[in-house]
Amino acid sequence: MENPLFRLIRFGWGLISLPDQVKRLIFIFVLLLIGWFAIRSRLVPETFGEKGHYRRAALEANAALPVAYVGQSDCVLCHEDVGDLKRKSYHRSVTCEVCHGPGAAHLEDPETNLLFQPKERGLCTLCHGYNSSKPTGFPQIDPMLHNPNDPCMMCHNPHDPKPPHTPAECGACHGEIARTKSVSHHASLACTLCHETQEIHKENPRLAIPGKPQSRAFCGTCHGETADSPKHIPRVELDSHGNGDLCWQCHYPHYPEVF
Amino acid sequence: MEHLFEQLQQNFSQIVGYIYPNEIELHWGILIVVYPYITGLVAGAFILASLERVFDVKEVLPTYRLALLTALAFLIVAPLPLLAHLGHPERSFEIMITPHLESAMAMFGFVYLWYLLVVLILEIWFEYRGDMVLWSRSGKGLKKYFYYLLTLGSLDTSEKALWFDQKAVKFITIIGIPSAFILHGYVGFLFGSIKANPWWSSVLMPIVFLFSAIVSGISLMILVYGITALFRSKQIDMVCIDKLASFLFYTLIIDVSLEVLDFIHRVYESVESIHIMEQMISQKLFISLVVVQLLIGTLLPLTFLAFTKLLRFPDELKRLIYFVTAILVQIGIFSTRWNVVIGGQLFSKSLRGLTHYKMELLGIEGLLISIGLLIMPLVILAILIKILPPWQDRTAAVS
Numbered sequence: 001m002e003n004p005l006f007r008l009i010r011f012g013w014g015l016i017s018l019p020d021q022v023k024r025l026i027f028i029f030v031l032l033l034i035g036w037f038a039i040r041s042r043l044v045p046e047t048f049g050e051k052g053h054y055r056r057a058a059l060e061a062n063a064a065l066p067v068a069y070v071g072q073s074d075c076v077l078c079h080e081d082v083g084d085l086k087r088k089s090y091h092r093s094v095t096c097e098v099c100h101g102p103g104a105a106h107l108e109d110p111e112t113n114l115l116f117q118p119k120e121r122g123l124c125t126l127c128h129g130y131n132s133s134k135p136t137g138f139p140q141i142d143p144m145l146h147n148p149n150d151p152c153m154m155c156h157n158p159h160d161p162k163p164p165h166t167p168a169e170c171g172a173c174h175g176e177i178a179r180t181k182s183v184s185h186h187a188s189l190a191c192t193l194c195h196e197t198q199e200i201h202k203e204n205p206r207l208a209i210p211g212k213p214q215s216r217a218f219c220g221t222c223h224g225e226t227a228d229s230p231k232h233i234p235r236v237e238l239d240s241h242g243n244g245d246l247c248w249q250c251h252y253p254h255y256p257e258v259f
Numbered sequence: 260m261e262h263l264f265e266q267l268q269q270n271f272s273q274i275v276g277y278i279y280p281n282e283i284e285l286h287w288g289i290l291i292v293v294y295p296y297i298t299g300l301v302a303g304a305f306i307l308a309s310l311e312r313v314f315d316v317k318e319v320l321p322t323y324r325l326a327l328l329t330a331l332a333f334l335i336v337a338p339l340p341l342l343a344h345l346g347h348p349e350r351s352f353e354i355m356i357t358p359h360l361e362s363a364m365a366m367f368g369f370v371y372l373w374y375l376l377v378v379l380i381l382e383i384w385f386e387y388r389g390d391m392v393l394w395s396r397s398g399k400g401l402k403k404y405f406y407y408l409l410t411l412g413s414l415d416t417s418e419k420a421l422w423f424d425q426k427a428v429k430f431i432t433i434i435g436i437p438s439a440f441i442l443h444g445y446v447g448f449l450f451g452s453i454k455a456n457p458w459w460s461s462v463l464m465p466i467v468f469l470f471s472a473i474v475s476g477i478s479l480m481i482l483v484y485g486i487t488a489l490f491r492s493k494q495i496d497m498v499c500i501d502k503l504a505s506f507l508f509y510t511l512i513i514d515v516s517l518e519v520l521d522f523i524h525r526v527y528e529s530v531e532s533i534h535i536m537e538q539m540i541s542q543k544l545f546i547s548l549v550v551v552q553l554l555i556g557t558l559l560p561l562t563f564l565a566f567t568k569l570l571r572f573p574d575e576l577k578r579l580i581y582f583v584t585a586i587l588v589q590i591g592i593f594s595t596r597w598n599v600v601i602g603g604q605l606f607s608k609s610l611r612g613l614t615h616y617k618m619e620l621l622g623i624e625g626l627l628i629s630i631g632l633l634i635m636p637l638v639i640l641a642i643l644i645k646i647l648p649p650w651q652d653r654t655a656a657v658s
Contacts, residue, residue: 019423021388024411025381040356053359122268133277133611 068102071095075103082159089160099123099158124152130176142175166202173205177254184255194253219247275542276612285604285616289629290340295446296596297337297636299468302443303476304330305379305435312432318502322480324386324649329483331379332640338371340632343623363449374442378435385427387647392416443472450599457532458603463521470514471595477507478588485582497574504581507588508564515557535610543605543613547594556591560584
């Protein structure tokens, strides 16, 4: 005697006028769908979807994670002197933990959990290594040429990184230009011959920007046909040469090749 | 902490110009290169299969079932690079139980499921049902029950039932073609719709992806068909492989034309990003784009295929040329995916600098995992071929 449930299924199966294959596939798909709903009802986390497409309880779980960084305001509670010094320095916007690493553990137990003290040159050059894309006036050095064996801290206090003395040469800050010029025909010319520079520029570069030659006549004092300069210097007819453009619009004065 | 600075310093030495701090590390690595590559192979192999069934290209019949199984083998692996990339593959089932209905990225789950369950598995099931019934009847022991299970108990092999199976296969293939277009077009759409990235943002992206998918799928089938014939010690059907090579040639021409069109469009528009793109192509992507993708992966195969069309070569030489061409096309398509995915992250949003991609060897996002993921579909394919032998003789079918 066949089970009544099977008989019922067999009867229902016969009523649907679809090919046998399709009915079996639909049956499997319906089973899969029921299975999916059953799994879903068990596995979707309780607070899922309350605030968005995420588990709301994850907010609390994340908030409960241990804090690693404490922020500058907590550092200066103990290191007031350093805070005062740094507040007036060029590094005022660089917070303590940028160089010293996360400070939460140190705040808990300052004696045991000492902070990282960067002594290598590598950290400073991450910002101050020469890169032509950095804004003009941002202090940059070439780590290979600028006192290569000495740690930066020997001359510069990182909490108040003023240069130890006013740079004597322009190349101290404008190293790339100085090196280019040193192998050019203009090597023997002082920068100040062309760039009128106030003394204060050396201490506060942006306060007084050096000037640039603004007329063809200026270059003509050496390169003009009638100029009173050594004979091997190239000459041009100032009135007709170069459509009236300024000389440095075509010739790079720090490496003046004719092109 | 100190080792992090050292690592940062090493990375710094590879950077050109100015980049923003969060751009030093690429977030999408080689796994995300493998993902569109594998998905493309799935779509391409399926479209090739549809040629025989929908467009009645009888010459490629020997590859029809093989292409379906290849598409399935690669489709099974397609989401794995994404799951590995997310860092917690053990949590991947969560996307199945809490699907997101509005996220463009989550759409892949729906496209994938549709393609897997409604297109590929159904088509393979209908295509093989008759055979599976026979195997179940003639088999012994476990094999008998295994095939019986696969038939889902549908044992009717009457002419009417088999006729319905074939109609169903044709119907599913017709649905499958737009589905395959959506599957890989979707991957292109994901990149093409990122308007903040000038390397990706292009309406041509889904179409370029699609045609490169077809190219990669056809060349994969030349390889798979050639290698399986070699293992079975069977003669390669030259009419079939000539036809495959012709399709490869035509689709490759369309693919190149689309890419050139995209390139000309970008150069003519010359928006502000053009300078950094130029710098990127001439520096960071020179080998992978100009040498591998363009010369080795596109122009060389095109030349080889053109020669086989223009000159009369003996069959053995032609087979060798097709085989080498297919390998070169695979390398080219892989580097196409590389150039899209990695290239799109190499330049800074400041448009003033280039960063660097340093690939890991070990680790969940490393080279070894990627190689494993590329080998895995071939293993799955070998198992599928064992379970569902796809061999069909063209001449027998025609007669």
